[in-house]
Amino acid sequence: MRHDPGPRRTARGAAISPHRHRRSGRQRFWATAILLAATACASGVPDVGPADVPRLAEEASERPDDLETRTRLGIAQYRAGNVDAALENLRRAVEDGHETGPALLHLGLAHESREEWAEAREAYGRYLDRDASGTLRSDIENRLQLMGRNLLRERAREALELERRVADRVEPTPRSVAVLPFGFNSERADIEPLIYALADMMSTDFAVSDALVVLERAQVQSLLDEMALTEAGYAEEETGARAGRLLRAEHVVQGVITTLGGDRLRTDANVVNVASGSEAGDLNETAALEQLFAMEKALVIRTIREVLGVELTPAEEQAILDNRMDNVLAFVAYGEGLRALDRGNYADAEERFQAAISLEGGSNDMLESALETTSGLSEAEDTDTETLASRARAPGAVGGGPLAPPAGSTTGAEETGGDLSQGTLTNVTEGVAPTPTSGLLDLGSTDQAYEQPKQTGDTERQPVEEASGESGIVGSSGTIRLVIPRPGGER
């Protein structure tokens, strides 16, 4: 479906022409020809270059409302290396409603050239929203990942700079949690990458509940990198409190993994309340290495309930329990990949994630997503803005398809998978247990709703009161059938 008659399509169509009527017959001919050609090759980028800048500048001056000309001028200026002027014209064109693929793409490129990551990311994002097709789409999706990481580093630097300048504390984001990589207290270097993998899995698990706002692991790591911390510093409480302030997190989860000899691990988690700078709670779990995921799940669920005071729905708890891998070695390889990713070594990260997928042996969304992201980052890093701009000139590179929903968006209610048997077991167990021990302890947490006790509409009986017909404030009535035996007869 290339022809969408809706108004946004009209606004987007590059050579579609609110201003055609202003042109001369000769211009109209060429404009039409260009329009057809452009439509035929899926709205390619205008073939303009540095030599066209004077002419286009003159045309734009004559027709200041001609947004198509202004876009062409901006593209030509970008190609001429005049990024500031290009940015000015492209921004004006887009702000005035000319949100075409070429305009948004070059706006993103211009911002990226100036290392304005947030603006570049926004422009690329809008480009993807507006432009569903085109061979450049995957390049831009990769670009978005790279912009995101660059932005995180920039924000981390800004946060550190702000910390130096501003004495006052910034209000934390309500209900926000940041998970720091755990410290590693062991000689077992082979499993050290677990600290990254665990932090990542815990962040994902905390994010299951909408009651918490969880900071991305990449954002946390960017800050720690900027703080120039060694891994030994991750577990220190002052680090957690400081990182939490900089991240504007309400709570920071940090801890230490200790090997206990053999394959046994102990995980000590510590939750820091950033505002007060005090410890909100600490938990520990010990398990064999192969029980790592059970240990992590227990730690996450207990932290959410006992320390953060959030009650989970059965579906949320199940989603947390389901987020696991089958192979611990694959999880270690995943941690290696994350460490390489944090260090910007995308090719190495890609290899590690591939290895993790091989070790896992089956499909795993977390690994596949990591591999896809890293491949994109790797490609994006290898593609500079100049290459991208030249790719954009290829026919069909910048599509003109119908409006698409933003990448990654979903429609409708997604059903959470997972094994419901635990919740169902509780459902039926509580329903039949004739020794209720009261709901006194089942009051939920201090800041969440609790589930109504299962015994609502109690089925307990009061035998004597019921049998005596007195089980109630109004008592009871009955009909007595008297059987009077005949004298001498059978009873």
Added chain:
Amino acid sequence: MIRAAARGPRRVGALLVTLLVVGAPEAHGQITVGTGPEFKGYGFDPGLGADAAELFVLPVAVRVPVSDRFGIDVFSAWARGRVEVDDTNLELSGPVDTRIRMSAEAAPWARVTVGAQLPTGHASHDSEEAVVASVLATDLLGFRESNWGSGTALTTSVATATRAGSWGIGAAAAYALRGSFRPSADVDSVRYTPGNESRVRVGLDRNFGNNTLTLGGTFITYAEDQANGRNLFRSGDRFRFDASYQFRASAGLWTLYAADVIRSNGDLTLRLAGGSGGAAGDTTVATADQNMLVAGLVGAIGLGSGFVFRPHLDLKLQARTEPDGSDAGSGWMLAAGGDIPVRLFGRSELFPRAQVLVGSIRDRQGESVPLLGLELKGTLRWSP
């Protein structure tokens, strides 16, 4: 009564301390203790068998998670009930039975529960106490305790669950063996043995995104109650159907629930005395059947500064039919209230709760008698 009241708490306390001492070193997770005063009281307009009824309970509950798959719950309480009839106060007070429940996960898809009711409660009532117990037993009023004690009981249940597509399907069965107790403080010779109890439940669960729908149906049947070894009363079968939908709205968790408990009429068997002093025969008296529908909503509203108000709205409709067709005892009750949980220090939390109850109950003449009630609780939950 006084002797029992004095002896009971010591016995319960000793039991709880023993459990804590034995359980603590073995405990896998956090031991949790809950306690706190609870008060519920009603005032009735004229027409019913009482002018006011109230219950004060001081419960104690302990949960010991011995391992990932095995946990123990213990509950006991001291309670004092008061009923006002024609300006006369009738009281019933003392400890209640102690309940212990051990739950083990035999497999990821199966759970076994063994429960025991220890006869620590003040089960033998004099005539005045019996009046209090009968008034507090009114289902619609929803008192936590009504009989203080009903003898020893041993219960077992087995539950299993599996998944069929997006649904979780579970089934469970339970059986309770009941021991005898002396219900009357005035007549020493009577020993009452409630009938053994069987329960079967089928449950369904399904997640919709992060929300969960839970459905269930329970069937309960009872063997005949006996007095001094003779069949006396067979309680009517009970059916319970329930549904709840738990959903998240922003940071809050809300639960909509509904349950319908249908109680068939029971049969009371009376022996008729013959002229020579022997038994002339038996006769049967039917007791009332009853249907109670409960529906409500419980949730959370953020108040800022870390405080949350958890509102609770609950409607009960009870239809009761006596064998003679009378609907005395039918009525409705609307309860509205909530709690504001407070984290005190460390791992201790306070759950102050208040609830106002309004409703009415039909008297013997078929007139609706209004009632007004208040419930106050201050539960302290502590993990040492």
